[in-house]
Amino acid sequence: xxxxxxxxxxxxxxxxxxxxxxxxxxxxxxxxxxxxxxxxxxxxxxxxxxxxxxxxxxxxxxxxxxxxxxxxxxxxxxxxxxxxxxxxxxxxxxxxxxxxxxxxxxxxxxxxxxxxxxxxxxxxxxxxxxxxxxxxxxxxxxxxxxxxxxxxxxxxxxxxxxxxxxxxxxxxxxxxxxxxxxxxxxxxxxxxxxxxxxxxxxxxxxxxxxxxxxxxxxxxxxxxxxxxxxxxxxxxxxxxxxxxxxxxxxxxxxxxxxxxxxxxxxxxxxxxxxxxxxxxxxxxxxxxxxxxxxxxxxxxxxxxxxxxxxxxxxxxxxxxxxxxxxxxxxxxxxxxxxxxxxxxxxxxxxxxxxxxxxxxxxxxxxxxxxxxxxxxxxxxxxxxxxxxxxxxxxxxxxxxxxxxxxxxxxxxxxxxxxx
Numbered sequence: 001x002x003x004x005x006x007x008x009x010x011x012x013x014x015x016x017x018x019x020x021x022x023x024x025x026x027x028x029x030x031x032x033x034x035x036x037x038x039x040x041x042x043x044x045x046x047x048x049x050x051x052x053x054x055x056x057x058x059x060x061x062x063x064x065x066x067x068x069x070x071x072x073x074x075x076x077x078x079x080x081x082x083x084x085x086x087x088x089x090x091x092x093x094x095x096x097x098x099x100x101x102x103x104x105x106x107x108x109x110x111x112x113x114x115x116x117x118x119x120x121x122x123x124x125x126x127x128x129x130x131x132x133x134x135x136x137x138x139x140x141x142x143x144x145x146x147x148x149x150x151x152x153x154x155x156x157x158x159x160x161x162x163x164x165x166x167x168x169x170x171x172x173x174x175x176x177x178x179x180x181x182x183x184x185x186x187x188x189x190x191x192x193x194x195x196x197x198x199x200x201x202x203x204x205x206x207x208x209x210x211x212x213x214x215x216x217x218x219x220x221x222x223x224x225x226x227x228x229x230x231x232x233x234x235x236x237x238x239x240x241x242x243x244x245x246x247x248x249x250x251x252x253x254x255x256x257x258x259x260x261x262x263x264x265x266x267x268x269x270x271x272x273x274x275x276x277x278x279x280x281x282x283x284x285x286x287x288x289x290x291x292x293x294x295x296x297x298x299x300x301x302x303x304x305x306x307x308x309x310x311x312x313x314x315x316x317x318x319x320x321x322x323x324x325x326x327x328x329x330x331x332x333x334x335x336x337x338x339x340x341x342x343x344x345x346x347x348x349x350x351x352x353x354x355x356x357x358x359x360x361x362x363x364x365x366x367x368x369x370x371x372x373x374x375x376x377x378x379x380x381x382x383x384x385x386x387x388x389x390x391x392x393x394x395x396x397x398x399x400x401x402x403x404x405x406x407x408x409x410x411x412x413x414x415x416x417x418x419x
Contacts, residue, residue: 023313024258024259024261024292024311024312024313025289025313026261026311027261027262027294027296027299027309027310028301028309028310028311029299029301029302029307029308029309030043030077030293030307030308030310031303033077033078033079033080034052034054034070034077034080034308035302035304035307035308035309036056036058036303036304037303037304038056038057038059038304039055039056039057039065039304039305039306040054040055040056040058040295040304040306040307041055041056041065041094041270041295041306041308042054042055042094042095042096042269042270042295043270043272043293043294043295044095044096044097044098044272045272045274045291045293046098046102047100047275049072049274049291050071050072051070051071051072051098052069052072052077052080052293052308053067053069053083053096053097053098053105054067054068054069054070054080054096054308055067055093055094055095055096056068056080058080060082061082061088062082062085062088062089062090063088063089063090063092063093064091064092064093064110065092065094066082066083066093067082067083067087067093067094067096067105067107068080068081068082068083069081069083083105083133084133086126086132086133086134086135086136087105087107087126087133087136089136090111091109091110091111091112092109092110092121093107093108093109093110093111094107094108094109095107095108095150095151095152097152097153097154099154099156100156102128103127103128103129104126104127104128104154105125105126105127105128105133106124106125106139106152106153106154107123107124107125107126107136107152108121108122108123108124108149108150108151108152109121109122109123109124109136111124113138113144115144115145115148116146117145117146117147117148118147118148118168119147119148119168120148121148121149121150122138122139122144122148122149123139123143123144123149123150123152123165124136124137124139125137125139139189142189142190142192143163143165143182143189143192145167145170147167147168147169147170147171148167148168149165149166149167149168150165150166150167150206150207151165151166151206151207151208151270152164152165153165153208153209153210155210157225160183160184160336160340161183162181162182162183162184163181163184163189163192164179164180164181164195164208164210165179165180165192165208166178166179166205166206166207166208167180167192170192170194172193172194172397173194173200174194174196174200174201174202174205175202175203176202176203176204176205177204177205177206178195178200178205178206179194179199179200179206179208179229180192180193180194180195181195181338181416183338183340185340191396193396193397193398193417195252195416196398196416198245198252198253198254198255199227199229199245199252199255201231201233203231203232203233203234204231204232205229205230205231205232205233206229206230207229207230207269207270207271208227208228208229209227209228209229209271209272209273210225210226210227211226211227211228211273211275225246225247226245226246226247226273227244227245227246227247227252228242228243228271228272228273228292229242229243229244229245229255229271230243230268230269230270230271231243231255233255235257236257237257237260237263237264237265237266238265239265239266239267240267240269241257241258241268242257242258242262242263242268242269242271242292242294243255243256243257243258244256244258247337250336250337250343251337258292261311262292262294262311264296264299264300266296266297266298266299267295267296267297267298268294268295268296268299269294269295269296269297270294270295271292271294272292272293272294273290273291273292273293274290274291274292274293275290289312289313290312290313291310291311291312291313292310292311292313293308293309293310294308294309294310294311295307295308295309337415337416338417339386339415339416339417341385341386342383342384342385342386343383343384343415344381344382344383345357345370345381345382345383345384345401346380346381347371347379347380347382347403348377348378348379349375349376349377349380349405350375350377350405351375351376351377352374352375352376352377353374353375353405354372354373354374354375354404355371355372355373355374355375355404355405356369356371356372356403356405357369357370357371357372357382357401357402357403358370358372358401358402358404359384359399359400359402359415360399360402361394361397361399361400362397362398362400367388367389367394367399368388368389369389370382370383370384370401375405384401384415394417395417396417397416397417398416398417399415399416399417400415401415
């Protein structure tokens with residue numbers, strides 16, 4: 001399957017996907033002192049819903065926009081405090097993301113860099129030591145490049161660390177803004193890989209935010225992860241919308257638009273999802289609706305231009321049990337994906353019928369046959385170690401698992417090899 005065919009398939013599937021998603025309450029602006037008459041943008045809220053980092057050009061800002069932090073006290077957000085000159089610059093600083101320890105900060109900045117190129121934004125990080133943020137550092141190559149980068153997100157799972165971000169028209173992408181991922185190995189970030197369809201399309205796709213339920217985090221066999229992100233793909237309101245995709249056993253399912261109640265036809269951007277099992281109140285765990293924070297520009301009911309908004313999710317998100325047959329990966333599961341050394345593939349063969357599982361590169365060349373023959377009606381597991389038929393180690397990048405003869409076969413499933 002060549003790239004043009006893959007893109008055509010992606011567009012068709014997106015048009016067929018449902019654009020509405022039930023369960024969201026009408027969005028409300030997060031009022032002062034968070035949203036003001038100034039630009040208040042790209043909020044990142046910790047999973048306990050008690051600390052918010054955001055970008056703003058309010059009075060006291062050093063440059064175009066600075067990074068600020070607000071604490072929730074007595075259920076009310078307090079006046080944001082600047083992160084100071086160690087982090088902020090006289091340029092545009094935005095898109096804060098803090099790891100679960102609260103000591104690592106990642107963000108986007110337009111400050112001068114050695115990378116050149118059309119888009120001046122790149123990614124930086126800072127560490128908090130004894131309660132003080134240290135001078136920000138360039139994340140360096142291969143994360144940063146001459147193509148420009150935004151929207152950092154650090155994802156840690158099963159002793160592996162992955163760094164997701166958006167990059168503009170980077171070589172090997174789908175076009176325009178795409179979501180990329182890099183695996184950390186031996187203390188170094190590896191060459192980023194394009195996440196591919198159905199996350200990326202030929203349109204703008206950016207601002208990844210990944211989440212998973214605690215029960216799923218402890219269940220290595222499940223690996224149910226959700227990604228909230230922004231996109232201009234077909235099936236939305238016509239401009240920048242919020243979308244969500246669920247990853248089941250290593251495979252990203254088709255993205256779903258959050259619907260017209262959340263998306264209104266202009267710029268709904270920079271999602272941050274707070275899981276319902278992570279919110280606490282009054283020192284006691286209390287079951288609450290999950291919360292989605294996001295940025296919006298010029299929305300009716302707002303205060304300034306860019307404001308911080310929130311909506312609650314009143315219903316449980318989709319699970320493996322209620323996904324359409326074939327989408328939950330009942331007949332084909334690849335785990336983990338991305339993978340660093342080996343991916344396992346679980347599949348159900350048709351009794352007495354021929355089938356095959358083969359791996360192809362992006363040029364459409366066969367690199368490895370994992371399994372083939374007549375089926376026996378049983379579940380089997382095959383593994384791929386990132387080598388070709390002759391045992392040669394293949395380079396990092398995207399590969400496609402092509403299935404034939406399996407009941408849920410839909411063509412090519414993308415695998416991401418990250419060594």
